[in-house]
Amino acid sequence: MTLSFAYVQYCDADAAVDAYQTLDGKHFQGRLLHILPASAKKTYKIDEYELSKLPLKKQREIKRKQNASGSTFSWNSLYMNADAVMSSVAGRLGVSKSDLLDPTSSDAAVKQAHAETHVIQETKAYFASNGVNIDAFKQRERGNTAILVKNFSYGVTSAELRSLFDPYGKIIRLLMPPSGTIAIVEFAHPDEAQKAFKGMAYRRMGDSILFLEKAPKNLFDASAAPRTLAPETRGKDQGFSTADTFAADEPDDSVGTTTLFVKNLNFSTTNEKFLEVFRPLDGFITGRIKTKPDPKRPGQTLSMGFAFADFKTKGQAQAALAAMNGYKLDQHELLVRASHKGKDAAEERRREDNAKKVAARRTKIIIKNLPFQATKKDIRSLFGAYGQLRSVRVPQKFDHSARGFGFADFVSAREAENAMDALKNTHLLGRRLVLEFVNEEAVDPEEELARLEKKVGEQMDRVKLQQLTSGAGRKKFTVGGQEEE
Template identity: 20%
Template sequence: MAAMEVNVVPELPQTLSALYVGDLDGSVTEEELRRYFDQVGGVNSVKLCMDLNQQSLGYGYVNYTNPRDAEKAMDALNFTHLNGKCIRIAFSKREQTQSKANLFVRNLEQTINHKDLHDIFRPFGKIMSCKVVTDSNGQSKGYGYVLYKHEESAATAIQHLHNELWLGKELYVVPYLSMQEREAKFTNVFVKNISATTTEDDLKAIFGEFGSMTSVAVMRDEAGNSKCFGFVNFQSTTDAARSIEMLNGREFSGKEWYVGRAKKKANREKEMKLERERIALERPLDVNNVYIKNIDDGVDNDKLNELFSPFGTITSCKVMIDKSGISRGYGFVAFSTGEAASRAILEMNGKMIGTKPFYVRVAERKEARHKRLQSIFSSQMMVPPVAPQRPFFYGNGAQSGVNYQQRFVPPRVPMNPNFMYLMAQCHGSSQPAHPLMHPQLPLRGFRSSNCSIAQAMPTQNTLASALANAPPREHNNMLGVYLYPLVQLLEPAMAGKVTGMLLEMDQTEVLHLLESPQSLATKVMEAMNVLTNASQHRNWFSCP
């Protein structure tokens, strides 16, 4: 289709000297990016955006001294190949553009890529950015966006391309609307719980009182029977909203209708999930059901029943096992009354059974447990630095003014050669990761096919006994001596912060982390997620 050439304003404002460069190959470095864009003019600065592991995010920014050089780079280098991958360039100062110059394009043929879309819309004006949305495999989703410099260009593009055939498909070209705008301008209404005898004509008669409709449908199965729901699409958003207000909850043919805004399946499922989580969190705990963690391998269902039966009538008792029949180290005991469960928790929590102390609590649902742990970790972000009652020291002896609530600073202690050897093995190096371990407490082997933090764990029985004989004010420091080096193996950069967060948990749960490498890794990951989210929210991290 021949498109009209539209005159554009030749002048570029001085702000348009920064370019966004996307779809970069992971091997591209900042120096390569600078050399590539230096071909067309003087590059002032280059920034390749990285994640927290210093891996390329696949995009970056190039700033030119002269805006005209940026324009030349846009024309000469857009959709060219760098390290074997086609790059996409856009002006990054989008706040200078007009909102009505942004277009949404739908019903694109699958073979149309970024460059093809750019070529289709280029005759109508200066394009600031152009993109076809793709899935994780790089396949087109059939829609995209075109941002012009001027509103007039966008209006002309709509006039000439909307409803036009392109490669056998009719293009749908309209001004782009944000999610909030789209939600506010809905016209499609969903009606359910209608009678099986209700027809399209019935819906037209009822909804027609509120305004003009473009379509009405009652959904039916393959046999033509009503599924008892349907859709009414209005011409006006106001009419659609008024029909919902007036008809939702009204009774027709003995049925109370639900009338609401029609939503996509993905949005409905997301809302339903949030509602289920809300209900689960608000629902009271099952106080009759007790959760036991840190169970010794020698404890089976019968043994667990024997241990907890003195506290009341047990309705069910189970130690969880894996596919091989091996204990997972936790289980549940359900009592007939909440009083029996409370007695069991009071008497059994922290009690040494076999080689491990039991961790006993009221059973929590997954959502509630996650929220509680999130609250524990998040609360640490709000605790201001305070001077500790007894000083902690870095390994080099420098005193810290921050207590474990902000960051655990391990005390200086003699090195344990066995522990140092295991730490070095785990790092694949002859040099240890950190010279910390209490010399009097022995190490213990774990079932593991490879060297891991499991080999560096202390003996639970010995540590629990040491804690029992120490004053409470010393407990966190003693646990931290063991915990810090293990956390450092997993998260070296944030080991002190994460250790401090974990030490806020129940003492028996911390002992369990020292016993279970898998549980420790999970909790460290949860803590890092909280730290990362909080850092991003407060803009603590930025693109390097």
């Protein structure tokens, strides 16, 4: 059954008016055409004035939703069928799943987390060796030709998956790691991938149901390499830092490089806005605003006020310098100069050494989204496999129930880094662990909770003391006596 209406969009508004006036009321295949002007898609965004008239609770709810939709999030594309993970590991060891997990043991969940961690690490290594950009999984933007196939049972072969997806179009590549728990299918054309996604999503295959997810954009290094990067810069880090700020102050009439240094940027200018301004220039390849970690917001970055722009040829870079020097962007006049990579190398090495020294002090990891059933023993068993632990803490509430987070403090920073890299995509008792290094300058959540509990206890003692002394006559009482009972 097909719908009895359609949309037609013209590039020119006059052409749309002519089509409307000519074809409205005409006969087409036995039907009378009735043409109406389409309206723009309705949006339900609320402005600041309308938001201010709502109740405070509703305002906070709307702002939380807006912040959640605008912020970057980490989507765990490597999540795998737990049964398939255990079947894969058990099959390699030549034992049954029951022998591997040992149902009589109290740490079966930890063993399952270790197995998932091992399979994820192996999967990443396999994908990296086959041209997959692992860092692309951290991006939010999705591509339109590659599909992640997940949640299928252990034992499914790549040939079986190919036979399922072949009817939808030409498959460029199909990657399945040795563990056989996840696969990537890339089509030649976006429309073929779209048809496959709609046709195969939630399709039953064996004992499981297929979960499909659009793969991130620029997933394969091979497809990203042919872009218009200059041969001397392809696949290499430019290694720029603040040393260019001083080099840019020196007059330089000729441009001997294809990279321009842009300073005096507004700190609120985003990288997207910077690219939007420089992209129309002839020969522009790519640009980036240098950032640094935000000490007040872990995981976020701050602009350093300068950026770099790469061009195909030196002549095009010279023309861009003449055009953009003094250009006003976000109320700031840009100062554009040629980049001096040679002078910057020593400064970049010093900056990296300082970063390593700071990282060397990061030994404590905070474990968020921790299952409430998890104990200190589970945390020690899971994290202790990657190094020697100095301490493990799982804060509790007044009723001795878990708060949903914990701490693992390692003896050395290298061991903490190993645990972070290995366990950042691991699930424990069905919940994905969210790991972050504890900032030494930040307030320790557990110490803050203890301080608040002590403050509340002191306030309760003062209230009891006031109630006892407010009546007529003298009364005998003992402060803190409830603690001795």
